Amino acid sequence: MSGLTDILYPFFVEKLPYITIAVFLLGVALRAARWLSAPRDPGKRPVSVFAAVKYVVLDVVLFRKTFKSDKVTWLILFLFHVAAGGILFGHMRGFHLWSAEMFAPLGEWVAEFMVEVLPIYMGWLFIATQVLLLIRRGVLEGRQLLSLPNDYLALVLLLITTILGQGMRIFPPEAIPPETYSVVFIPGLIVLHLEKVPSFHWFFLHVLFTQLFVMYIPFSKLVHIFSGVITSALYGSRRAEYGI
Amino acid sequence: MASKLEAGKTREALGRFTRRQLLELDTCAHCALCTEKCPAYAESKVPNYAPGVRSSKTARLVNKQFGLWARLLGPRPVTAEEVSDLAESAFNCTLCGRCMETCPFGLQTHELWTRVRELVYALGGTLPNVRMLDEMLEENQNPYGLDADMRLDWADYTDLEEVPEKDRAEVAYFVGCTTAFKGANHEVAYSIASILNQLGEDWTLLGEDEWCCGSPLLLAGNEEGAREFAEHNVEALEARGVKTVITGCAGCFRVFKWEYPKLLGRSPRFRIIHAVEYLRDKLASGELKPEPFRGKVAYHDPCELSRLGGVIDAPREVLKYLVGDYIELPEHGMDVRCCGGGGLLQAANNDLRLAIVKRRLGQAAALGAEVLTSACPACKLAFVDGVRASESDIEVLDIMELAARQLGLL
Numbered sequence A: 001m002s003g004l005t006d007i008l009y010p011f012f013v014e015k016l017p018y019i020t021i022a023v024f025l026l027g028v029a030l031r032a033a034r035w036l037s038a039p040r041d042p043g044k045r046p047v048s049v050f051a052a053v054k055y056v057v058l059d060v061v062l063f064r065k066t067f068k069s070d071k072v073t074w075l076i077l078f079l080f081h082v083a084a085g086g087i088l089f090g091h092m093r094g095f096h097l098w099s100a101e102m103f104a105p106l107g108e109w110v111a112e113f114m115v116e117v118l119p120i121y122m123g124w125l126f127i128a129t130q131v132l133l134l135i136r137r138g139v140l141e142g143r144q145l146l147s148l149p150n151d152y153l154a155l156v157l158l159l160i161t162t163i164l165g166q167g168m169r170i171f172p173p174e175a176i177p178p179e180t181y182s183v184v185f186i187p188g189l190i191v192l193h194l195e196k197v198p199s200f201h202w203f204f205l206h207v208l209f210t211q212l213f214v215m216y217i218p219f220s221k222l223v224h225i226f227s228g229v230i231t232s233a234l235y236g237s238r239r240a241e242y243g244i
Numbered sequence B: 001m002a003s004k005l006e007a008g009k010t011r012e013a014l015g016r017f018t019r020r021q022l023l024e025l026d027t028c029a030h031c032a033l034c035t036e037k038c039p040a041y042a043e044s045k046v047p048n049y050a051p052g053v054r055s056s057k058t059a060r061l062v063n064k065q066f067g068l069w070a071r072l073l074g075p076r077p078v079t080a081e082e083v084s085d086l087a088e089s090a091f092n093c094t095l096c097g098r099c100m101e102t103c104p105f106g107l108q109t110h111e112l113w114t115r116v117r118e119l120v121y122a123l124g125g126t127l128p129n130v131r132m133l134d135e136m137l138e139e140n141q142n143p144y145g146l147d148a149d150m151r152l153d154w155a156d157y158t159d160l161e162e163v164p165e166k167d168r169a170e171v172a173y174f175v176g177c178t179t180a181f182k183g184a185n186h187e188v189a190y191s192i193a194s195i196l197n198q199l200g201e202d203w204t205l206l207g208e209d210e211w212c213c214g215s216p217l218l219l220a221g222n223e224e225g226a227r228e229f230a231e232h233n234v235e236a237l238e239a240r241g242v243k244t245v246i247t248g249c250a251g252c253f254r255v256f257k258w259e260y261p262k263l264l265g266r267s268p269r270f271r272i273i274h275a276v277e278y279l280r281d282k283l284a285s286g287e288l289k290p291e292p293f294r295g296k297v298a299y300h301d302p303c304e305l306s307r308l309g310g311v312i313d314a315p316r317e318v319l320k321y322l323v324g325d326y327i328e329l330p331e332h333g334m335d336v337r338c339c340g341g342g343g344l345l346q347a348a349n350n351d352l353r354l355a356i357v358k359r360r361l362g363q364a365a366a367l368g369a370e371v372l373t374s375a376c377p378a379c380k381l382a383f384v385d386g387v388r389a390s391e392s393d394i395e396v397l398d399i400m401e402l403a404a405r406q407l408g409l410l
């Protein structure tokens, strides 16, 4: 490792996670404050739990409405979210929420597929669908949509992070100091354990960009990851109230 | 040079977006998944009319005052040019709510765009024709600038014999301005009144005491005006001890049912039903026995009755009794394609309204419909204008007119 990375690497892996968590929580608090400082909606709309869950599943998880109106975009969006979910799930293994052994009863090859093969395919799928969505946005820009700068920033940040993560998997590993095998976000609570030594430079940048991305979520359009569930649940309740 | 608007007024107007609406503005991914389904965009291809573009522009203005940078570095001014650009977008919209039905996040755009119009109204950016309409409403309590004593002219023109104006009654028929003042709709009022008479209902009209329901005021962005009208109408109806209000207008129905409780902060002491719901019940109970119409009939769901009002099945149930050969139009029910008659588009951009209605008429014609029905006077006017403009031979009838005809009342 060069001198600069000698200093930066431990910072990104050991110190930055605390900052990431703090900035993320601060962003969430600022967003919530922004929403809560606005006037309440007039009238009381009863919340229908059944309808709320139904429309979150149909519209947010399965993209029912997009399926009805544009099958190609639906396929890209759906695969994009499948890949995002898959990659998130894969990372959960690093946080010890699941392990390859859990799949062993289904056969050794299943366990190996889950930790060795599937993540690579998911990575390519994630990159491909992001590129397609970026192209779609570019083509429609100024004609059907008007992006704010942060719409692109969020997408570009995600794409860089994903490419770095994929690079980390496909390029040959290099030696890194053993103490950096764990990335501690909250000691004893949120700790990412690395089983294998990944390709160092890719890992180095992936860790950095992932954290930038996480920090950026509450300040960006990506807030729809959370707020979209709420708006969809409210839409479901509206339909229940209107009896439709 | 861009002219900056007064800071306090701007901040107050932008600060009126509610919690849910701010959440929705922040959630809109500017993904354009709703664009192709928007009738205003589909017929014009003007980017500024696309719902996602409107959302971006609104968010930009809100963020100038309440965004993170505004909090850190202070709010930035909004210019008159930005407001008039937003007004162009906001009023070139039929407020049909189809974008809500297409949006994967279920953003309640009908209410969001209405709030955008309020913003434009508060900042003096309302389009001239819409402003004129607002002024006529304030002056005459109807959007056509006509005297209140002309509200019952439809009864004279149609030779209706019993026109009750009682101090107390069980049922009130709220005619609505577009039915009362527009000749093309006079027979709709006549049909509803005749059916009520036929059934021997204890019913009344409000006569000159009926004010516009307030819907066009809301659509113009004048919420305060709409509140005043709501208070007047509810007071007039409650003073007569009315238990049920029947209206044949989808706009009046939606505003009475879904907006009045919000405007007044309480529910009125009567229930509101659309005439088609009343008719459905009377047909189902066997109190009315129509002769089925022989011919192909299609039904267009008024947006304000279906997607925005919650009444989708009742007209179809009615048509089972009224017609032998019913055709379901494509893009119906929750997904109905607007006829162009709503959202004050006629005042803002009548050419666009006609382009939208021609598309819808074309769908009915392609299926060989001989009669096109709906349940809203604004839809009927749009279709009548569309038929004239496209020299179509489809007959346009309100569902209540068709019912009265098949009952031998018209």
Ligand code: SF4
Binding pocket: B037, B038, B039, B040, B041, B049, B050, B051, B092, B093, B094, B095, B096, B097, B098, B099, B100, B109, B110, B113, B338
């Ligand atoms: S309400 Fe209707 S006309 Fe207006 S933006 Fe949405 S889809 Fe278009």
Ligand code: SF4
Binding pocket: B027, B028, B029, B030, B031, B032, B033, B034, B035, B051, B052, B055, B099, B102, B103, B104, B105, B107, B109
């Ligand atoms: S309103 Fe919904 S569908 Fe339309 S641009 Fe916004 S998020 Fe996309």
